[in-house]
Amino acid sequence: MKTIEVPALARVEGEGGLHIGLKDGRAVEIRLDIYEPPRFFEGFLVGRYLQEVPDITARICGICPVAYQISSVTALESALEIKVTPQVYALRRLMYCGEYIESHALHIYLLQAPDLLGQPSALDLATIAPEVVKNALRMKKIGNELLKAIGGRSVHPVNACVGGWYRWPDAAPLKALLPELEWGLEFAKETVRWSLTLPYPDLEIDYEFVAIHHPDEYGIMLGDIWSSKGSKISIKDFETHYIEEQVQHSNALHGHTVDGSTYLVGPLARLNLNHEQLMPNAKRVLKDAKLKLPLKNPYKSLIARAIELVHFYEEAIALVKTYNPSGPAHTGIKLMAGEGAGASEAPRGLLYHRYKIDENGLIRFVKITPPTAQNLPRIEADLLALVPKLVKMEQERATLTAEQLVRAYDPCISCATHFLKLKIEEINHS
Amino acid sequence: MTLTPKTNLKPKVAVYKFSSCDGCQLSILNLEDELLDLASVVDIAYFLEATRTVKPGPYDVGIVEGSVTTPHEAERIKEVRAECKFLISLGTCATAGGIQALRNFAKADEYAKTVYPHPEFLQYLETSTPISAHIPVDLEIWGCPVNKATVIEVLAALLQNRRPNFPPSPVCLECKRRGVVCVAVAQGIPCLGPVVHGGCGALCPANGRGCYGCFGPSSAGNFSALIVSMMPLDRYPNETANLLRSFSSHAPAFRAAADAAFKAAIGKETK
Numbered sequence: 001m002k003t004i005e006v007p008a009l010a011r012v013e014g015e016g017g018l019h020i021g022l023k024d025g026r027a028v029e030i031r032l033d034i035y036e037p038p039r040f041f042e043g044f045l046v047g048r049y050l051q052e053v054p055d056i057t058a059r060i061c062g063i064c065p066v067a068y069q070i071s072s073v074t075a076l077e078s079a080l081e082i083k084v085t086p087q088v089y090a091l092r093r094l095m096y097c098g099e100y101i102e103s104h105a106l107h108i109y110l111l112q113a114p115d116l117l118g119q120p121s122a123l124d125l126a127t128i129a130p131e132v133v134k135n136a137l138r139m140k141k142i143g144n145e146l147l148k149a150i151g152g153r154s155v156h157p158v159n160a161c162v163g164g165w166y167r168w169p170d171a172a173p174l175k176a177l178l179p180e181l182e183w184g185l186e187f188a189k190e191t192v193r194w195s196l197t198l199p200y201p202d203l204e205i206d207y208e209f210v211a212i213h214h215p216d217e218y219g220i221m222l223g224d225i226w227s228s229k230g231s232k233i234s235i236k237d238f239e240t241h242y243i244e245e246q247v248q249h250s251n252a253l254h255g256h257t258v259d260g261s262t263y264l265v266g267p268l269a270r271l272n273l274n275h276e277q278l279m280p281n282a283k284r285v286l287k288d289a290k291l292k293l294p295l296k297n298p299y300k301s302l303i304a305r306a307i308e309l310v311h312f313y314e315e316a317i318a319l320v321k322t323y324n325p326s327g328p329a330h331t332g333i334k335l336m337a338g339e340g341a342g343a344s345e346a347p348r349g350l351l352y353h354r355y356k357i358d359e360n361g362l363i364r365f366v367k368i369t370p371p372t373a374q375n376l377p378r379i380e381a382d383l384l385a386l387v388p389k390l391v392k393m394e395q396e397r398a399t400l401t402a403e404q405l406v407r408a409y410d411p412c413i414s415c416a417t418h419f420l421k422l423k424i425e426e427i428n429h430s
Numbered sequence: 431m432t433l434t435p436k437t438n439l440k441p442k443v444a445v446y447k448f449s450s451c452d453g454c455q456l457s458i459l460n461l462e463d464e465l466l467d468l469a470s471v472v473d474i475a476y477f478l479e480a481t482r483t484v485k486p487g488p489y490d491v492g493i494v495e496g497s498v499t500t501p502h503e504a505e506r507i508k509e510v511r512a513e514c515k516f517l518i519s520l521g522t523c524a525t526a527g528g529i530q531a532l533r534n535f536a537k538a539d540e541y542a543k544t545v546y547p548h549p550e551f552l553q554y555l556e557t558s559t560p561i562s563a564h565i566p567v568d569l570e571i572w573g574c575p576v577n578k579a580t581v582i583e584v585l586a587a588l589l590q591n592r593r594p595n596f597p598p599s600p601v602c603l604e605c606k607r608r609g610v611v612c613v614a615v616a617q618g619i620p621c622l623g624p625v626v627h628g629g630c631g632a633l634c635p636a637n638g639r640g641c642y643g644c645f646g647p648s649s650a651g652n653f654s655a656l657i658v659s660m661m662p663l664d665r666y667p668n669e670t671a672n673l674l675r676s677f678s679s680h681a682p683a684f685r686a687a688a689d690a691a692f693k694a695a696i697g698k699e700t701k
Contacts, residue, residue: 056529060451152636156574159637246546246551
C-alpha cells in the first residue's frame, strides 16, 4: 500500500484532513477527517447563567460569532417566552448584514477565488491583480465596520443579549457608513458579474437543499425550515427531521435527514429556496445573470454568495437609513424554567440551538447543530462523485481539485467540531 | 530580538492554529488597510488560513493561536518552538487556555459524554493549557479576540528593533480616558474593569455592561478588593465569580480570585 502525503488543506477555518483510498482506479474509501479538537461547549455551558450564553457561544467561531449569538438569543427568548420589539429585530438583521458582508467577501476573494484563478492565495493574487484584492479588502472592511458600529468590535461583538441589546448603538457612526455601503453595493454587483466569468469545474449534484424561509424577507432568522423536497417544518421541530451522528474519523458530528439521506445547507440552499425574497437590486442581478435555478454546482456557491452580498449591502443600506432607535433596547427577563429552540442562517448555513433552563435562569441542557456538521456527509459524497475524474489526473492536480471542492463549501471546521490535510492512499493491486 | 535582516531577505513569519475559534488569526486577515503592506515587508511563509503555499522553516517569527487540548497538540507545539526564533502567543486561548479551559474545573470525560455519543473516538487532554505551560514563549498578546492594532504594533516593533508599546493600564483606566461613566458605580453592574488587562478600549462598559475579562488579568489588579466591592452587586448567584471563571479562567490570578469569590459566597450562605 502506497501512502501519499500532500500539503495541509489551506484557506479553511479550522483543522481537518481528507483521505481518499483508491483501488484499481476506484474509490473504496473516503473520509474527511476532522482533527479540530473538541472543545465541549455543550458541556461547560451547563450551569452557566443564560445571559452569559451569547458571549460564550460566540467563541465557537471567530468568523461567524453573530450567527452563534443570534441563534442562542432566539432559542433562549423562546424558552422565556420573550418577544422582541421590531426595532430590536431590525438591528439584529443589520448586525447579521455586517457578518454576511465580512464573511462572504472573505470567502469569495480570499479563500475561494484564488483557486479558480490558479493562485495559492489572495496575497499572490494581489501581485497580479492588485485592484481586485484592494477592492475586496475594502468590501470586507465595510462589513467589519458595520459590526463594530453595532457591537463594539467585529470578532465577538459585545452588544447582543437575551431580550435585545445592552444599548442602542449611536446613530451617527452607522449613518457615516452609508457612502461606503453604497460603494459596496456597486462593487457587489460587479462581483456578481465577475463571478459569472470564473472557470468553475463541471459538477452537478442533485442536492436536497435546506434553509430557513420567510415569506416577507430573505430568511435568516425568522420563519420555517424549508426543504427542496417539499417539507416545511417549524424551527422547534428541527431535531425530529434532521439528526446528527458521530463517526469514528471525525471530531465533528455528521448530519442526516431522519430517513438517512444527506442534505445541503448554505448559500446555494438559501438562494434556491429564497430567491423570491431577495431585495430588488439582488433580484435584478440574479435575473441579468440568466442563471438556471436551482443552482446545483457546489463550486458555484461563490455566485450565490456574490448575489447575497448584493442583497445584504442593499438591506444594510435600507436598515441604516431607517435606524432611529426609541424605547428600551432590551425587554426585561422574567425567569422561569423552560425549553426553547432557535435557528438562524450563518453565512455557511443553518445553525440550530436548543436550551433547557431552570427557574434560576441556569442552563441545564444545550444542543448545538452547526452548519458544517450538516454539510460534512454531503462534502464526502461530492468527493466520491469526483473520484472518477480525480483518478485520471496527476497526483498534484487531483489533490488541488479535491481541496477546491472542500473549500467551495466554506467549511467552518472550528465550529463543526466539531482543517485539512489531504492524504490519498493508493491501495496497490496485491 | 531583532528582525532586522542581515541580508536583504524579508523576515519569515509563520501563523499556527491550536484549539481555538480562529478569531485571532482572522484579526490578522481583518487588517484590511495594512495586509498588503504587511505582506510586502514580511514573508508570510506559513499561514494556512490565508494561503496554501507552505515555505519550509526555520521561521523568524511564529505566531500561535489557540490552546493545547490534545496529546497531538502537546507534541506539535514543541516542533513549532524548534522552528521559530521568536514565538508569540496570540490571544487568550494561547495565553491562558481560553474558554475551553472551563474543563479544567470539571471532568473532561463527563463533558465528552455529554456532547458525543462515542467519546471513545475522541482524543483530548483533561485540561486546556496556555502555550507557555509547554514551551518558552517570547511575547504574549492577550485578548479574546486580540486587538488588531496590537498585532500591528508588535510586528512593527519587531521590524524596527524596539520594544512593543502595550497599554500598561487596566480596562478601568480606559473607561476614564473614553469618558465612560462607571457602570459599577452608576448602575450597580458587576465589572472586572479594575483588574483586567487594557487593550480593548473599554468596549463593554461603553456598551452599558460590565467587563467580562476577555483580555485576562492586569498585572497590578487588586483582586481581593474587587471581590469585596463587586460581589454585593451580583444580579444572579455568583455573577462576579462566574465573570472571573469564564474567558481567562485558567490565568493564575483569575483562578485564585474566582476560588475566593466562590468561597465567600458559600460563607455568606451558611451564615
